[in-house]
Amino acid sequence: xxxxxxxxxxxxxxxxxxxxxxxxxxxxxxxxxxxxxxxxxxxxxxxxxxxxxxxxxxxxxxxxxxxxxxxxxxxxxxxxxxxxxxxxxxxxxxxxxxxxxxxxxxxxxxxxxxxxxxxxxxxxxxxxxxxxxxxxxxxxxxxxxxxxxxxxxxxxxxxxxxxxxxxxxxxxxxxxxxxxxxxxxxxxxxxxxxxxxxxxxxxxxxxxxxxxxxxxxxxxxxx
Numbered sequence: 001x002x003x004x005x006x007x008x009x010x011x012x013x014x015x016x017x018x019x020x021x022x023x024x025x026x027x028x029x030x031x032x033x034x035x036x037x038x039x040x041x042x043x044x045x046x047x048x049x050x051x052x053x054x055x056x057x058x059x060x061x062x063x064x065x066x067x068x069x070x071x072x073x074x075x076x077x078x079x080x081x082x083x084x085x086x087x088x089x090x091x092x093x094x095x096x097x098x099x100x101x102x103x104x105x106x107x108x109x110x111x112x113x114x115x116x117x118x119x120x121x122x123x124x125x126x127x128x129x130x131x132x133x134x135x136x137x138x139x140x141x142x143x144x145x146x147x148x149x150x151x152x153x154x155x156x157x158x159x160x161x162x163x164x165x166x167x168x169x170x171x172x173x174x175x176x177x178x179x180x181x182x183x184x185x186x187x188x189x190x191x192x193x194x195x196x197x198x199x200x201x202x203x204x205x206x207x208x209x210x211x212x213x214x215x216x217x218x219x220x221x222x223x
Contacts, residue, residue: 006062006070007055013078014054015047020082024094031091040089054081057214064217065169068115072108073217076101076165080210083158087206093154102161109168121168128167128174133160135178151185151205158206162213169217177216184208184215 022041027034054077061073079101087093106126113122136159140151162181166174185208 002067002070003059003062006058006074010058010074010078011051011055013074014050014081017050017082017085018042018046020097021086024086024096027092034090034092037086037090040086046085050081050085053084054078057081057210060214060218064221066112066116068112069168072105072112072165072168075104075108076161077210077214080158080213084204084207084210087154087204091152091204093152093158093206095154095157098154098157098161102157102164105161105164109164112168124171124174125164125168128171129160129164132163132166132174132178136160155205155209158209162209166213166216170220173216173220176220177213179212180215181205181209181212184212 018041022038024037026037057077057080058074061077062070065073079097083093083097083101086097109122109125113119133156136151136156140153140156143151159178159181162177163174166177185205
């Protein structure tokens with residue numbers, strides 16, 4: 001039942017994605033090749049595609065996580081799917097989406113801890129939030145210092161959110177999810193580069209972070 005409910009709620013919420021994307025403010029100094037948000041929001045079949053993707057990810061989450069964590073993960077999956085689409089099309093993760101998502105996830109972590117009567121859950125989530133942010137910030141900073149870098153600061157923000165929601169599930173999930181995001185990003189980036197579908201020096205990392213988080217929820221208990 002939890003799997004079905006999670007999938008249905010996520011699908012309904014994710015269906016609003018085109019309207020959300022169309023309403024995003026354009027960056028002040030966009031790249032010359034960046035498409036307008038309003039343009040990518042009109043992509044054919046976008047609403048059902050986002051709904052299907054969110055439902056599939058939420059079903060995995062509903063299969064694995066405790067009921068108290070479902071609101072947190074449904075919100076993460078829905079907005080994560082929107083962000084993944086935007087990142088894939090523009091190589092940007094808008095602050096106007098990542099910042100509210102981070103705050104809302106913090107509130108939902110507190111709600112989950114209250115419902116489960118487990119404040120270790122909240123502490124674990126915040127610790128993972130901070131540690132994952134530090135790891136990704138260091139990689140980003142080193143990349144900026146010595147080269148173009150593997151990803152942008154938007155990826156750092158999204159990774160911190162991934163650490164938060166994964167940490168709420170467990171420390172093992174947070175470790176596996178962080179590792180999975182890197183691995184999926186590396187493998188997926190190489191594959192798409194070889195297929196000449198993306199620029200190997202500038203591909204979207206956000207979708208791999210979201211997918212890696214859900215994969216971690218599914219497989220971490222097997223380790």
